[in-house]
Amino acid sequence: MTQAQVSTQNQALLEIRGLHKQYGPLEVLKGVDLTMQRGNVVTLIGSSGSGKTTLLRCVNMLEEFQGGQILLDGESIGYDEVNGKRVRHPEKVIARHRAMTGMAFQQFNLFPHLTALQNVTLGLLKVKKLHKDEAVALAEKWLERVGLLERRDHYPGQLSGGQQQRVAIARAIAMNPSLMLFDEVTSALDPELVGEVLNVIKGLAEDGMTMLLVTHEMRFAFEVSDKIVFMNQGRIEEQGPPKELFERPQSPRLAEFLKSTRF
Amino acid sequence: MYESPSWLHELWVARDVLWQGFLTSVQCSGLAILLGTLVGIVAGLVLTYGTFWMRAPFRFYVDIIRGTPVFVLVLACFYMAPALGWQISAFGAGTLGLTLFCGSHVAEIVRGALQALPSGQMEASKAIGLTFYQALGYVLLPQALRQILPTWVNSSTEIVKASTLLSVIGVAELLLSTQQIIARTFMTLEFYLFAGLLFFVINYAIELLGRHIEKRVALP
Numbered sequence: 001m002t003q004a005q006v007s008t009q010n011q012a013l014l015e016i017r018g019l020h021k022q023y024g025p026l027e028v029l030k031g032v033d034l035t036m037q038r039g040n041v042v043t044l045i046g047s048s049g050s051g052k053t054t055l056l057r058c059v060n061m062l063e064e065f066q067g068g069q070i071l072l073d074g075e076s077i078g079y080d081e082v083n084g085k086r087v088r089h090p091e092k093v094i095a096r097h098r099a100m101t102g103m104a105f106q107q108f109n110l111f112p113h114l115t116a117l118q119n120v121t122l123g124l125l126k127v128k129k130l131h132k133d134e135a136v137a138l139a140e141k142w143l144e145r146v147g148l149l150e151r152r153d154h155y156p157g158q159l160s161g162g163q164q165q166r167v168a169i170a171r172a173i174a175m176n177p178s179l180m181l182f183d184e185v186t187s188a189l190d191p192e193l194v195g196e197v198l199n200v201i202k203g204l205a206e207d208g209m210t211m212l213l214v215t216h217e218m219r220f221a222f223e224v225s226d227k228i229v230f231m232n233q234g235r236i237e238e239q240g241p242p243k244e245l246f247e248r249p250q251s252p253r254l255a256e257f258l259k260s261t262r263f
Numbered sequence: 264m265y266e267s268p269s270w271l272h273e274l275w276v277a278r279d280v281l282w283q284g285f286l287t288s289v290q291c292s293g294l295a296i297l298l299g300t301l302v303g304i305v306a307g308l309v310l311t312y313g314t315f316w317m318r319a320p321f322r323f324y325v326d327i328i329r330g331t332p333v334f335v336l337v338l339a340c341f342y343m344a345p346a347l348g349w350q351i352s353a354f355g356a357g358t359l360g361l362t363l364f365c366g367s368h369v370a371e372i373v374r375g376a377l378q379a380l381p382s383g384q385m386e387a388s389k390a391i392g393l394t395f396y397q398a399l400g401y402v403l404l405p406q407a408l409r410q411i412l413p414t415w416v417n418s419s420t421e422i423v424k425a426s427t428l429l430s431v432i433g434v435a436e437l438l439l440s441t442q443q444i445i446a447r448t449f450m451t452l453e454f455y456l457f458a459g460l461l462f463f464v465i466n467y468a469i470e471l472l473g474r475h476i477e478k479r480v481a482l483p
Contacts, residue, residue, distance in 0.1 A: 062386055091394055099392025109387035113482055115404050122401060123391035154483050168387075175391055 011074055013038045013210055013224060014059065014179060020067030021054055028054050029065070030234040036179070036212065041205050043213045043242075046231035052214045055231070056181050059212065060101045061094050072100055073178055099127050102172030103181040106188050110156040116143060116167045117152040120174050128175065142170040146200050162193030166200055173204065179192040180204065182213040218261050221245055230254045244254040270453045277444045277454075283438025285461055291436060292423040292465070295361030298423070302362065308399075310374045320333070328367035334424045336360040341432040352426065357429035361422055369411075370420045376410035377403060403479020409480055412440060416473035420466040427462075437461060 014036040021029035028051045036042055044052035059070060059118040061078045070077040078099050079086050089097070110119050124130045130138070143149045146166035148159075160239060165185055170228035173180065174256050182201065186194045198220050205211060205224050215221055222242045229239040230251075238251050249255040273280075306321045312371070328336065337360035344351045344359070351359070380403055388398035430439035441458040445451050 019347050060390060062389065067401065086296075095389070095392050095394045098389055102388075103390040105383060105387065105390075107381070109381070109383035111384065111387070111402050111406075113409070122395065126397050127392040128399060158483055 012036060012071075013040070013073060015071040015210070016055075016059075016068070018068035019055070019065055019070065020057060021051075021056060021063060021065040028234050029058070029205050031068070032231075032234075032236055034229065034236065036210060038178075038210055039208045040212045040227065041209075042217060042227045042229060043216070043225040045215070045221060046237075049233075050231040051234045052229075052231045053183055055213050056103075056143065056183050056212060059179070059181060060098045060103055062103075064088075072097065075100075095127075098122070100177055101179045101181055102175055102177035103174055103183065104169050104185045106184040108156070108161070108168045108188070110164050110168055110171070112156050115155055116148060116159065119156070119167055120171045123171065123175050124216050126223070129195060138174055139170070142174045143167070145203075146170045149198075153191070160193060161189045161197075162196045165189065165193075165197045169197070169200055169204075173209075174244050180211045181207055182211060182215070184214050184216065186215065186217060198223060216261070218246075218258075225253055230257065232257075272449055273425060273448045273450060274457070277448075280440050280444060281437070281457075283433055284437040287354070287435060287440075288426050288437040288462075289465060291358045291361065291434065292419075292426045294358050295365050295422050295426070296419045299362045299365025300369050301365030304373055306370035307373025307377065308372060311377045312395075312427070318420075324363075325367045325370050328363050328423040329371070333360065333364050334428050334431070336364055337425075337428050337432060343422070353432045353434045357426075357432055357434050361425060364425065365418060365422050368421075369415065372411050372414045373407065373417065373444070380406055381412060395445060409477075409482070412473055412477050412480075417468055419469050419473075423462065423465050423469070457475075 012035045014034070016032055016034040019029050019032040020027070032055055033044070033049075034055075044055065046052050052248055053064055058065045059072070059077065065078065069079075075097065078094065079088055081087075088094075111122065112117075114122065117136065117139050120142060121132075121135040124135035124138055125132065128135075140149060140152065142154055146169060148163055148170070149157060151163065151167075156167070159167065169185070177235055184199070186197050189197065194217070198217065201211070201213075202220075213221070213225075225242050227239060228242050228245045230237050230245065230249075230252050230253075232251075238249065238254050239247065245254070246258060249258060283370070286423075296475065306325060308323070309317050309321045317344045337357050340351075340360040341353060341356040344356055384402055384406065385398055426436060427438040429436050430442065433439070435443075436460055441454050445454050
């Protein structure tokens with residue numbers, strides 16, 4: 001094994017250093033540092049407005065950020081330093097970096113004019129440039145995995161919320177991302193549909209998928225995560241293994257947050 | 264004793280003139296709708312996604328044209344083009360006026376439809392690694408076109424009706440041809456009604472086409 005290979009293997013998959021983000025005068029991320037190893041499942045918790053969704057969206061450049069650095073698999077996301085100046089990557093590079101992560105959204109955001117199968121194959125055909133047969137086979141494999149193969153020709157409007165979210169997860173994961181981002185994927189679902197989506201995510205975690213989640217499902221976060229990160233007012237207030245964090249919170253704010261949350 | 268010829272007889276005599284007028288109407292409206300739609304799609308895209316300085320000239324174009332009567336626009340093209348040293352036929356000038364009019368309306372229709380799409384559609388496209396133009400082509404425009412269609416049909420029929428204004432600058436379209444026949448036969452009501460029927464036929468065909476496409480692309 002060469003020196004270079006050793007260093008890539010030990011390298012963190014995601015490394016966030018001193019991340020700053022503001023909307024005009026409003027600072028929403030005030031210097032966030034976070035490291036994730038391959039196979040880690042990390043969950044961001046915190047009250048609304050704490051910056052957890054914004055942090056997630058910075059990782060795939062759905063949000064611009066003004067300071068700090070995000071390294072994904074050793075590549076700088078969004079910006080480069082050129083002669084001491086911060087330069088935004090060209091769109092092509094940003095698109096390539098985005099394809100390294102997969103994202104599932106609160107509102108599913110399936111493409112309503114495409115069938116479940118076409119939703120999954122679009123990225124495979126146009127971004128991965130797979131041959132049609134390959135793309136369809138791969139899409140069918142993932143639709144089967146989320147239990148929706150028999151709905152492959154249904155349009156999003158013909159699927160329930162839980163089914164739509166499972167197709168959306170299949171669409172993201174079929175691209176074979178090295179990191180999956182889940183942004184409150186169960187918040188828009190009826191309570192009886194939450195379980196089917198969480199089970200899919202749990203299965204992926206068991207497969208060793210690296211995942212960064214934002215959720216309000218504390219029991220689920222407790223069960224699935226290697227590390228819980230509590231965010232408060234744009235900063236990481238406390239982080240650690242779930243058992244430790246939930247049972248012996250150090251900061252009074254986390255203790256208060258846990259008390260006020262349904263477990 | 265002299266018996267005046269029947270209307271059907273006059274219609275038969277005038278068939279070539281009417282047919283030519285009908286064709287001219289269809290040609291100038293068809294061209295204006297086609298070119299105007301292309302102009303409008305480009306303008307609508309720039310108005311939606313362009314930077315301030317890219318948007319400025321298109322905003323100016325759309326606002327000026329939409330705030331001006333089509334009639335004034337047709338006359339302006341007819342008189343201003345030669346004044347600016349551009350030798351253009353009456354048909355060309357009239358069609359240009361209609362095209363500019365159509366383009367400005369389609370631009371706003373396209374902008375409205377794109378802006379009405381949930382922002383999550385663009386985000387989800389980006390998240391799977393599509394570039395901006397791929398997202399536009401495969402995700403946003405196909406959805407926007409479904410929104411645009413009914414309003415586009417409406418604008419198109421307006422163009423067909425506005426094409427009658429070309430009679431004023433001497434284009435022998437359906438209305439002017441009809442007026443010429445009336446001047447010869449004095450059968451005013453009959454020929455105007457017939458011309459109205461022909462305009463209706465053109466517009467009804469556009470509406471049927473629109474409805475057909477709408478049904479074909481409707482989502483379950």
